[in-house]
Amino acid sequence: MKKALKITVIVLAVAFIVLQFFRIDTTAPVTNPADTLAATTDVPPDISLILGRSCDDCHTNNTRYPWYAQIQPTAWFLKNHIDDGRRHLNFSIWNSYDDKKKAKKLDEVCEEVQSGEMPLPSYLWIHHDAVLNEGEKKALCAWSQEAAKKLDKADK
Numbered sequence: 001m002k003k004a005l006k007i008t009v010i011v012l013a014v015a016f017i018v019l020q021f022f023r024i025d026t027t028a029p030v031t032n033p034a035d036t037l038a039a040t041t042d043v044p045p046d047i048s049l050i051l052g053r054s055c056d057d058c059h060t061n062n063t064r065y066p067w068y069a070q071i072q073p074t075a076w077f078l079k080n081h082i083d084d085g086r087r088h089l090n091f092s093i094w095n096s097y098d099d100k101k102k103a104k105k106l107d108e109v110c111e112e113v114q115s116g117e118m119p120l121p122s123y124l125w126i127h128h129d130a131v132l133n134e135g136e137k138k139a140l141c142a143w144s145q146e147a148a149k150k151l152d153k154a155d156k
């Protein structure tokens with residue numbers, strides 16, 4: 001029995017070491033400064049702070065990778081969220097969206113935050129500073145809805 005346990009531990013340790021060779025790519029995609037949300041939309045400083053603290057890691061090209069992004073398999077879990085987050089909404093390529101898409105995404109910002117779906121709960125386990133209080137959620141909603149309205153008007 002003891003021997004079986006020993007072999008299991010060795011096999012797991014070797015497997016863990018082998019996993020370490022499959023690192024994630026943490027190079028930031030190239031951003032055109034003229035295409036960012038900040039360059040094309042009025043973002044007041046308090047909103048910019050909220051987005052930077054709670055959303056930018058998954059919704060811009062400027063992800064700040066934590067130390068455990070160097071350790072597999074947690075890195076894969078992280079990478080998956082970042083890729084998926086950017087695919088759905090990327091403030092770094094904001095201007096590549098047409099007005100209709102921008103307005104829709106802005107409306108969704110409010111919905112996702114109010115429903116507690118964003119920031120992703122698994123992110124908040126570790127990033128306690130990314131938790132939004134009611135006042136911050138309200139401010140984010142007021143801003144995103146206003147910005148969406150402006151776009152809708154501009155379209156008509």
Ligand code: HEC
Pocket residue numbers: 051054055056057058059080081082084085086088089105108109110112113118119120123
């Ligand atoms: C840890 C990564 C992560 C963080 C942090 C995060 N998101 Fe997301 N977000 C995702 C992922 C992954 C998806 C796509 C899957 C889903 O909808 O659950 C997503 C989807 C969204 C969508 C939906 C877009 C669509 O097309 O359906 C919105 C809107 C959104 N996030 C807003 C935010 C806002 C606002 C914040 C900050 C308050 C935030 N997210 C923080 C990962 C993240």
